[in-house]
Amino acid sequence: MNKLIQARTTELRNERNRFAALAFVWGDLLLELDGDLRIVFASGAADGIIGRRQQDLAGHLFTSFLAKQFKPLVTEMLQVARRRGRMDNIQVRFSQEDDQLSPPVSMSGYFLPDLGDHFFVALRVAINALPPEIVASIRRDNASGLLDEESLSKVVTERLVAQRETGVEHKFTLMTLNAFDPLCKRMGQIERAELMASVGAFLRAHSVAGDTAGRLSSEQFGMLHKPDIPIGALEKRIEECIRDADPKGIGVEVSSTATDFTAEVIPPGDLTRGVLYSIRRFCDRQDHGFTFSRLMGQANNLVNSTFSAMQDFGTRVDELKFDVVYQPIVRLPTAEIHHFEVLVRFNDDDGKLIPTQELIAFAEQVNMVHRLDLAMLRRTLKWIKSQLETGITVRVAVNVSGHSLENPDFCRSAIALFERNRETLGQLMLEVTETSEIKDVETAAKWISRFREFGIEICLDDFGTGASNFRYLSAMEVDYVKIDGISIRQSMKTGKGKAFMRSLVDLCHEIGVEVVGEMVENDAMRDLITKAGFDYAQGYLFGKPEADITLYWRDAPTHR
Structure with missing residues (x-):
């Protein structure tokens, strides 16, 4: 039995070492977190990323170093990792001295239950951060922290351009929280703020790069995500969260509709306006009618259909x-x-x-x-x-x-x-x-x-x-x-x-x-x-x- 335990321990140690080696190929800082999210090990460029020496990090809650707006997001992502075993690449920022924010940091990692339910997190200065002019123009919904409609269209456009280069496919999901607005109005201010932050964190955590989700109206939310995201499970988690927060214990019904958002056809010109038009039409597709024949009905890929219509329209106009x-x-x-x-x-x-x-x-x-x-x-x-x-x-x-x-x-x-x-x-x-x-x-x-x-x-x-x-x-x-x-x-x-x-x-x-x-x-x-x-x-x-x-x-x- 002891030999089996030793063999398993050696195997796990080797697994951790392999992950650490691979993490340093990819990242600039490696952290090991215990089940309570406290840092038990740190190695790498802690000064440049978190703003503190690596020897000063042990024993501290990892989330305590995050900028306030990223704490709900990372907490949710770590919970996702606890269930799925891994955490996909997201972008976060840390709060450094004098309330200055760190540069955008890419974060990914694994949860290994056989190693004491510990998380292994790799961080690196983001190389796929949004262009500075996009970052400067971003506006957010104050309540949820999600992008507003215009900002979401800009960020989605950047992701689509990158997607065309990498070949990675995405979907866009419109999530409607039916009767959510009257529920919020009957809640207290603090409880409502906590609920909105939680809903925002759920959506951001499952979106591309952890921040390609937006609030489109009082009850409509949209996010760009990978095709394998379990939308049904996410709906249930949001419904449970809202029901728990509802003073009457009723909650709301959450419904979702998804469409492919790929960028096979992108014409020259203002891409963001085409994405914004696609998002608006998707939100209100029952009432919005303009189309050439390609945009009639329920298009499987709304972005490609919109850009095809833009190309068609531009050709007809120019000729x-x-x-x-x-x-x-x-x-x-x-x-x-x-x-x-x-x-x-x-x-x-x-x-x-x-x-x-x-x-x-x-x-x-x-x-x-x-x-x-x-x-x-x-x-x-x-x-x-x-x-x-x-x-x-x-x-x-x-x-x-x-x-x-x-x-x-x-x-x-x-x-x-x-x-x-x-x-x-x-x-x-x-x-x-x-x-x-x-x-x-x-x-x-x-x-x-x-x-x-x-x-x-x-x-x-x-x-x-x-x-x-x-x-x-x-x-x-x-x-x-x-x-x-x-x-x-x-x-x-x-x-x-x-x-x-x-x-x-x-x-x-x-x-x-x-x-x-x-x-x-x-x-x-x-x-x-x-x-x-x-x-x-x-x-x-x-x-x-x-x-x-x-x-x-x-x-x-x-x-x-």
Whole structure:
């Protein structure tokens, strides 16, 4: 029996020595922790990593040296190692003197029950740390310590780029904690903070590099992870944790959905926006509809599908493979055509028309709308030139997203285009559209002034009653504002609303801006906006968008 014990002891000692030798090939510091996570042995570059001499570490809790935000993560990872026998590579940081944080440190190791339930941990200065500019831009959810949505998309992008180089596959899991928000609201502040830290630690501990997990909404969480992570077991552990913390002992139901997140196809450009779009669509895939045929339905690999759609969209835009239609804007009260708005039309691979609003939303979210706007300008200027050659002088307005006005590359390209096509600019107008807020109004205003130097008139589209609209009107030199039909209909319901609309029109006239009314579909609405002083109108009453602009000469409007 003694010989067996000695043989087993020798075997275990050799196993430990082999691990130590291999650890030093990989790492800079080796630690042995007992079952209570106290350091019993340390060897290596303790000064540079933990900020203390290796001989001063014995007897101390390993977690006591960690930066506060990493303590729940490492505690959970060690519990995972206790069950699985190993701890995958994660990134942590230690608290050094004067509350300074150590550089990012990669941490991995094993749990060996035959050696007194000890952990063997290897640390090294992280060589796959995120770029400094990404680290500096990261923002976290205060309650859970998880990345916010934008930051998660940046980190996932970095992991996907590395994944393409290494061939390691990942999955992205969306985890929904049903009725979690009302549970948190009925908990005490301290208990709620502890619960959120625990949930965050569970998700980070199972994510790539221990920090590729984010909070996407009050009840939705997402993480990038290896395919072998036991999501079902993780759901149960989170449910148990929440049930224990719930004052009523009820807890919540946790549900998860996973998709492959690999990066076989990554186009040039803003990769992060494509990842962010993928994450948002995954969170809300039942309601979000934009796609070419590849993005229809439940895509197995959402990132690849999104990037394929981006490539497809970019190719179609750059090669002008899309259709346009023209809708008239008429002068009031005569209904004489003043100009046409040019509207883009895309069909998916099955020939089905893609709703324009979804198309623009996709283009803006993946940071490609400036390419569409530039393509529309190229196509329209070419079309104007062909019309002038046949003796037709018709003015047309092209939509330009507020996002594009914040993109200096688009603006410089547009000016170069204007320089080459000066003979057509007398028939060109621009409509500045705002599907989301223009953040840098001052820069947008400067570019608009440059465009106006070419004699191009500017219309501010989607003008309503919001405070941002008046900020734009005050900052930007424009010739027209287009008031959306919803605002008009709401205002015309009451005497106070009608008075407000008349005052708005008077204000525009006072500063030399003419007013267009949108979505005019019947004579009653036409009469209302005419009495309110509108200068122009657009809507089905005067003509639907048509591919053939000559239809408006063959079938002139009867409303005069």
